[in-house]
Amino acid sequence: MGNTDRPPPRDLLDAATLRQIGLSAATLQRTHPVYHHIFRALECAVTNGAFQPGSRLPAERRLAIALIVSRATVVKAYRELEARGLARGYVGRGTFVSAAPDLSGAPFAWRGKVAAAALRTTDTVLRDLVRDASDPALLSAGGGVPALEKFPVDAFRRSLDRVLRREGHLAWGQSPTQGLPALREAVARRFGGQPENVLILAGAQQGIDLLARCLVEPGDTVVIDRPGYLGAIHTFRAAGARLVGWDVVRHDLDELEDLLVRYRPKLIYTNPTFQNPTGWTMPIRLRRGFLELAGRLRVPIIEDNTYHELWFGAEPPPALHSLDTRSVVIHLSSFSKVLAPGLRLGWLSAAEPIVEQLALIKQSADPHAPNLMQSIVADLIDEGTFDRHLIELRLEHRRRRDALAAALERHGASGYLQWTQPDGGLYLWCRLPPRVNSATVMKRALADSVSVVHGQPFYADHAGDRELRLCFSSVPIGRAEDLARRLLRAIAAVRRETGASPPLMAIV
Numbered sequence: 135m136g137n138t139d140r141p142p143p144r145d146l147l148d149a150a151t152l153r154q155i156g157l158s159a160a161t162l163q164r165t166h167p168v169y170h171h172i173f174r175a176l177e178c179a180v181t182n183g184a185f186q187p188g189s190r191l192p193a194e195r196r197l198a199i200a201l202i203v204s205r206a207t208v209v210k211a212y213r214e215l216e217a218r219g220l221a222r223g224y225v226g227r228g229t230f231v232s233a234a235p236d237l238s239g240a241p242f243a244w245r246g247k248v249a250a251a252a253l254r255t256t257d258t259v260l261r262d263l264v265r266d267a268s269d270p271a272l273l274s275a276g277g278g279v280p281a282l283e284k285f286p287v288d289a290f291r292r293s294l295d296r297v298l299r300r301e302g303h304l305a306w307g308q309s310p311t312q313g314l315p316a317l318r319e320a321v322a323r324r325f326g327g328q329p330e331n332v333l334i335l336a337g338a339q340q341g342i343d344l345l346a347r348c349l350v351e352p353g354d355t356v357v358i359d360r361p362g363y364l365g366a367i368h369t370f371r372a373a374g375a376r377l378v379g380w381d382v383v384r385h386d387l388d389e390l391e392d393l394l395v396r397y398r399p400k401l402i403y404t405n406p407t408f409q410n411p412t413g414w415t416m417p418i419r420l421r422r423g424f425l426e427l428a429g430r431l432r433v434p435i436i437e438d439n440t441y442h443e444l445w446f447g448a449e450p451p452p453a454l455h456s457l458d459t460r461s462v463v464i465h466l467s468s469f470s471k472v473l474a475p476g477l478r479l480g481w482l483s484a485a486e487p488i489v490e491q492l493a494l495i496k497q498s499a500d501p502h503a504p505n506l507m508q509s510i511v512a513d514l515i516d517e518g519t520f521d522r523h524l525i526e527l528r529l530e531h532r533r534r535r536d537a538l539a540a541a542l543e544r545h546g547a548s549g550y551l552q553w554t555q556p557d558g559g560l561y562l563w564c565r566l567p568p569r570v571n572s573a574t575v576m577k578r579a580l581a582d583s584v585s586v587v588h589g590q591p592f593y594a595d596h597a598g599d600r601e602l603r604l605c606f607s608s609v610p611i612g613r614a615e616d617l618a619r620r621l622l623r624a625i626a627a628v629r630r631e632t633g634a635s636p637p638l639m640a641i642v
C-alpha cells in the first residue's frame with residue numbers, strides 16, 4: 135500500500151483535496167503576488183463545481199502547509215474569494231462556498247461588470263420570503279406578517295380623506311429626507327423622544343442597511359443574536375462584516391463580555407423583545423447589565439425593537455433605548471408588524487448628529503419616504519386608531535398562536551416537534567428530531583403549498599439545521615388545522631426518507 139492511501143497526519147491536506155483545487159506545492163507559481171495564483175485555482179475549482187455551494191474549503195493553515203506558503207497568503211486568497219461573492223468565512227467554522235449569482239444568461243457580459251462588493255450579496259432568503267408571503271397559492275407561515283385581516287381599512291379610508299382635504303398639496307410634492315414633520319412628531323409623542331432624533335425609514339430593514347453603511351467597514355466584527363433576525367445577518371454580511379453570535383437562548387452576560395473583549399466589535403445588533411425568531415424577551419436585570427457592559431466597553435447597540443408593542447401576556451420591560459443613559463443605543467422600529475408591511479414605513483431614533491449622518495446616506499437611494507403614507511400614519515396615531523388597532527391585534531394574535539399550537543397538538547406533533555409558547559411577537563420557534571433537516575422539511579412543505587422558514591438563515595454560522603420558524607399571526611384560525619396537517623405530513627416524509635427513528639421520541 136502506497137503512502138498516499140494512509141490518512142494524512144492531522145495538519146496535512148489529503149491528496150484528493152489538493153487535486154480538487156488543482157494545485158500542489160510543486161505546481162504553484164511563485165511569481166508575485168502568490169496569493170493571486172491560489173485565488174485563481176480556488177476560483178476555478180469553485181466555478182467548475184469541484185467544490186459545490188455549501189461545501190467547506192480547506193482550513194487556511196492546512197492549505198498553507200500543503201502549498202508551503204504563509205498562512206497570510208492563503209488568508210488573502212480566501213478574502214479575495216469572499217470579495218467576489220464566491221465564498222464566505224465564518225468565525226470559528228471555516229470558509230464555505232457560496233451559491234454564486236447566475237449572470238451567464240445575460241445578453242451582455244454583465245458578470246464581469248458587477249462590482250466585487252455587489253457580488254458578495256448572494257443570499258436570496260429575504261427576497262424569497264417576501265415573495266412567498268404574498269403568493270395567494272401558498273398557505274404562509276413563512277414571512278413575518280401580522281393579522282392583516284384586522285387592518286383598519288375603514289379608518290384608513292377616513293384618514294386618507296382627511297389628509298387629502300387638509301394637506302393634499304403636501305402629498306404630491308417632495309419632503310425632507312428625515313421624514314415629514316407631522317410623522318416625526320407623532321412618533322416622538324407616541325413612542326418617546328424628540329422629533330429631531332427620529333429618522334423616518336422605508337421599513338426597519340432600511341434602517342439596518344443605513345446603519346451598516348454608516349458604521350461598518352469590511353472586516354469589522356458585528357456581534358449579533360444567535361439565532362437572530364435573518365435580514366440583519368444578510369445586511370451586515372453584505373457590508374463585509376464578520377459576524378459573531380451571542381447565544382440568546384443562554385443569554386449569558388459573561389459570554390457577551392468575552393466576545394466584546396476578544397473580538398472588539400464595531401457594534402452589537404440585538405432584538406431584545408419578542409425576538410425574531412425565538413420569541414425571547416430580555417428581562418429587565420439583563421437589560422441593565424447589557425447596557426452597562428456596552429457602555430463600559432464603548433460598543434454601540436442597535437436595538438431592533440420591531441415587536442415591542444405586540445405583547446399579549448405581560449407587558450415587556452422598557453426598551454434598552456429608554457434605559458440608556460450614555461447614548462450608546464440606536465433604536466429601530468417599524469409599522470410593518472403593528473399595521474402592515476406593505477406600508478413600508480419604519481423609523482429609528484438616535485442622537486441628532488447620527489440622524490443627520492444617516493439622512494445624508496439615505497438621500498442617495500431614497501430621498502424621502504412617500505408623503506401620503508407618512509401623513510396617513512401620523513393621522514392614524516394622532517386620532518387614536520393606531521392604539522385601538524393594537525388592542526385588537528394583540529387579542530387576535532393570541533388566538534392565532536393558541537389555534538396553531540392546538541392544531542399541532544391535535545395532529546400529534548408534540549412527540550417529535552418542540553415549540554416555544556411566546557407571550558408576544560409573531561413566531562413559534564420549533565425544533566425537529568435529530569437527523570430531520572429543516573431545509574428539507576421546508577422544501578417538502580412548499581411542494582404542498584405551505585411556506586415556513588428553516589433555521590439556518592437565522593444563524594450567522596450555518597447552524598439551525600433542525601430548527602424551523604412558524605409565523606402564527608399570518609395563519610387565520612380557520613386555516614391552522616390545514617397548516618398543521620400539511621406541515622406534519624412534510625416532516626413525516628422527511629423522517630421516512632432519512633430513516634430517522636420512528637415514532638415519537640422526546641427531543642433534547
Ligand SMILES: Cc1ncc(COP(=O)(O)O)c(C=O)c1O
Pocket residue numbers: 278336337338339340363365405410438440467468469470475479480
Ligand atoms: C427584527 C426585525 N427587524 C426588521 C424587520 C424588517 O421590517 P420592515 O418590514 O420594517 O423592513 C423585521 C421583519 O421581519 C424583523 O423581524
